[in-house]
Amino acid sequence: MTPPTPVVELVRASFAYEDGPAVLTDVGLAVPEGRAVALLGRNGxxxxTLLRLLSGGLRCGSGALLLDGAEVTYDRKGLTRLRTSVQLVVQDPDDQLFAASVAQDVSFGPMNLGLPEDEVRLRVTEALEALDITALADRPTHLLSYGQRKRAAIAGAVAMRPRVLIMDEPTAGLDPHGQERLLETLERLRAAGTTVVMATHDVDLALRWADEAAVLSPAGLRTGPAAGLLADDALLDAARLRRPWAVSVGRLLRSRGLLPEGxxxxxxxxELDALLDRVG
Incomplete structure (x- = not known):
């Protein structure tokens, strides 16, 4: 069976900032529809950079960005087509929020698409509901807590109704309760058909949440099912990532005969408590 065409894909992409060394060389990353993809790697x-290439914020020095199998052009028409399908939420919400109120900020993208006023209002309402911040619609953005600003920034992207939502370290700076609320939100978005790509340093979060993983190391980018890739000790060492808690626990349980191989x-x-209750 021929695999489906990825929604968005980088093909042999390389990039270097002006007067600097190459940041990425010959990288390939395909984002299939309906999957949750975690991007991991060391600082720097x-x-x-990869997320910005994937969302069109940066242009490949060589290689190509594809949307539904067709190469993206970087003129107004091509970028509008890309950004109605792919949205990036940056790590620091203060780099993304700028309007006086939450609702005004969330409405900015749909208004720039030239949508009718009624459609803009509908999208704002839906996005605020999806992120559970309807009560904050009229709140000045500078009076929001950090977690609220994170959610408002994501709502602005969701209002564009993207097929692919890309987020750079969305759980950074959130307390455990805030992280859980965000993960619940992402599950609702996925259930509604949104494909999610998340860059994170948290290997435990990645293993728990993602279907696919993409790990950047000095040797390049490795992709595959999260469970297998995040159990590869050599790859984790190269990327300066620690072994996920769940991988260590699984190996210990198998060594004690408490969990079958495979x-x-x-x-x-x-889940560990429940397993021990069953075998105890």
Whole structure:
């Protein structure tokens, strides 16, 4: 069976900032529809650059960016086509929020598409509901907490109704409760058909949340199912990532005969408790 065409794809992409060394060389990354993809790697390894290439914020020095199999052009028409399908949420919400109120900020993208006023209002309402911040619609953005600003920034991207939502370290700076609320939100978006790509340093989060992983190391980009890729000790060492808690626990349980070979291990403490209750 022929695999489906990725929604968005980087093909042999390379990039270097002006007067600097290459940040990425000959990188390929395909984002299939309906999947959750975690991008991991060391600090300064090129994750943010890769996300900006994938969303059209930067242009490949060589190689190409494809949308539905067709090469993206960087004129107004091509970028509008890309940005109605792919949206990037940057790491610091203060780099993205600029309007006086939350609702005004969320409405900015749909208004720039030239949509009718009624359609803009509908999209703002839906995005605020999706991020559970309807009560903040009229709140000045400078009075929001950090977690609220994160959610408002994501709502602005969601209002564009993208097929692919790309986020750079969305859980950074959030407390555990805030992280859980964000993950619940992402699950609702995925259930509604949005493909999600997330850059993160949190290997435990990536293993728990993602279907696919993409790991940047000095040797290049490796992609594959998250469970297998994040159990590759040599790859994790090269990317300066620690072994996920769940991988270590799974290996320990198998060594003690408490988990069959090949069976998926617990990904959270709650799942470990439930497994031990069953075998105990």
């Amino acid at each position: 390894g090129g994750k943010t 069976a998926p291990g617990p990904r959270t403490a709650e």
